[in-house]
Amino acid sequence: MLSGIRVISFNHFHAGPMAAQFLADLGADVIAVEPVDGAFHRNWAVANRFVAGQSVNLLTTGRNKRSLALDMKSADGKAIARRLLETADAVMENFRPGAMARMGFGYEQVKAFNPGVVYASVSGYGASGPDRDLPGQDLLLQARSGLAARTGRADGAPTPTGPVIVDQHAASLLAMGILAALLGRTKSGRGCLVEGSLLQSAIDLQSESLTAWLNGARSDTPRGYHGLASWCSAGPSGIHATADGFLAISMASPADLAVALEMPALAALPASAGFDRRDEITQAVAERLAQKTTADWLPALQKQAIWHMPVKDYDDLRDDAQLAHLGTFVDTQGAEGEPVTLLGHPLRFDGAAPPVRLVPQKLGAQTRDVLREAGYDGAQIEAFVQSRTVGATAAPA
Template sequence: MQALDGIKVLDLSRTLAGPYSSMLLGDMGADIVKVEQPGIGDESRHFTPPSWNEESCYYLSSNRNKRSITIDLKTDEGREIIYKLAKESDVLVENFRTGALDKLGLGYEQLKEINPRLIYCSISGFGRTGPEKNRAGYDLLLQGYGGLMSITGEPDRTPAKAGMSIVDLTTGMFAVYGILTALIARDKTEKGQFIDVSLLDGQISLLNHMATGYFATGKPAGRMGSAHPSIVPYQAFSSKDMDIILAVANNGLWEKCCRAMGWSDLLKDSRFSTNDDRVTHRSILIPIISERLSQLESKEIFDRLDAVGVPCGPIHTIDQVVNHPHVKAREMILEVEHPKVNNLKMPGFPVKLSDTPANLRKYPPLLGEHTDEILDELGFSTEQIEGLKSKHVIGKFDKKSYSLS
């Protein structure tokens, strides 16, 4: 058994935040019906390079454990299919522009009349209320707008974005948090509800201590590269052979670090006695540590510090981390057969449940692969399905065209 067995999710979202959230629900057992535009599909199917046997890696990364149906939402017949799906669904996820689905008759107020128990999760750039509600939102835009880029990068250079689509991915996590909370609430109230999740709100939440620090001091944090505004030494350094991380988060670790590294002079220096002292004299201490570590091989540094429990480690490249023995031991790289990609690999499940674990049941679906199957479950006859295809309300799926060469 899986925790979300029996939960049906109607996924009208595309790109990343929405699909990532529905994938996380699918990993825990929910039945995800992914609705896509006939002939085009989720726009992330076209985000290339990189591609893997002509399949977008962007799409493959966030769409496992789903079934794909293609429906033209601008047709009356297409909307009727959505109504039937919504009536049987527990959750709907969408990330259209504000008001777009309302105009199509697919907004929350319309669908809750069909299914009062429906949990309707709406993901947008700036939220469904407020003066900016009609603005389009993209990960990069919100990294800037939400303050993340102002604190990312080196102080004397242009602000930098995070290396991954951190806004989209964390918004997807917040969406799952909202959906699961609403499912628990529904057990008590017997009613669904509307969930408003935005890329901006997620980023404001993630500002966390940075925002509180501003309210306390009146001074916004700036860019510090890998350094930490409140802890020293806590940043990247260069050893003789590679870049490393040293994370000395408290005074006890500082003493252990100095003794392990033979830095008795630093341990005795009153300028560095406490973390407050080290933060105050950062500009003096960091160059000293940098010079000393640059003379040593990373293995020697790690051996010394690991022996006494001082947090440290390498700065891995992506190829190094996904092939690391510990990552493999944690089963964080999954492999699944796919009609076009032999041995498709992707990141695994970040949450391990002892009794109802996540599992990989379905490869990321081909465009419209499950259209006939889903309509059959809704009670459509073969003749009705063929009629919808002839009217281009739904797309045709030709399995032969997806065969591996």
């Protein structure tokens, strides 16, 4: 769908590379520009896990992109970058505000020679304002935005989510903004500056509960009692221990719970008691669920059509029939020849997800190709390699 769109991605861990990957999945020619020693997410790995030398962070965000290793600080490197940017449809970066402008490639500088460019930038706190230069990292933004304060149990501490959901959401928003700007360009012929921030992405993630709070909803604690999912949830919506595991119960009426859980005391309560007496109901349901195993509870919950779900961990996901049907996990051979498992694109178009055309590449795997397409001849390219203006994999025999 994005065939013919060229994206130059000056991105590093995590929101920027992920946003670029979304566009690459949809068919854009995404050229990932990294330093000659590799970007941060190539050299650092969550859980310190590398597969045949490739960071799992690269495996997370590197599919369907071509790799160009470039010394952006050298005069020749800047000239190469300038040539690539002259014909780019979109440029992406997630450095701290002002970093690209200091190299000569901020939005206004690029717009001067490529007026139709869509220039997308995501930072921790936005391009301006009193905190623009603070370090932006997922955990810090969960703390800053109220997300951590509103996650967890009332009898526990503020709790960060395990995954980097702020970065991930920022990536989705940025990709959406780029697509909107590209569509707008087809009508106006003009480019656009698209700016995102982890801070506003963290706020946007909480739109339902935060809007309720801003408009007068209140609670005694920032987090719910007795396993309640949220300070604003109706009881007993939350995750509760069973005799052998954990079970999520969502938006169930007291009357239905009375039947499914054999709790006659709930039968006479109106639906509104889910809010009016939520702590009492949640505690009672939590104590009742702990008396049987998860498997024991499932038939009664299903019969009463109560929304529920056993809590699964990562080891359970490969056996999930629905995930398998959706093609969520892609088992393939990595660029280094070792088997790797990637996550597939999360959307389907006419019934199919976009394929993995390129596994995450070795650093500089397409450097020669990209420079050749930009008009450099073989001798110039080899001179750039020798001077370390660019990094490239071994030349073909």
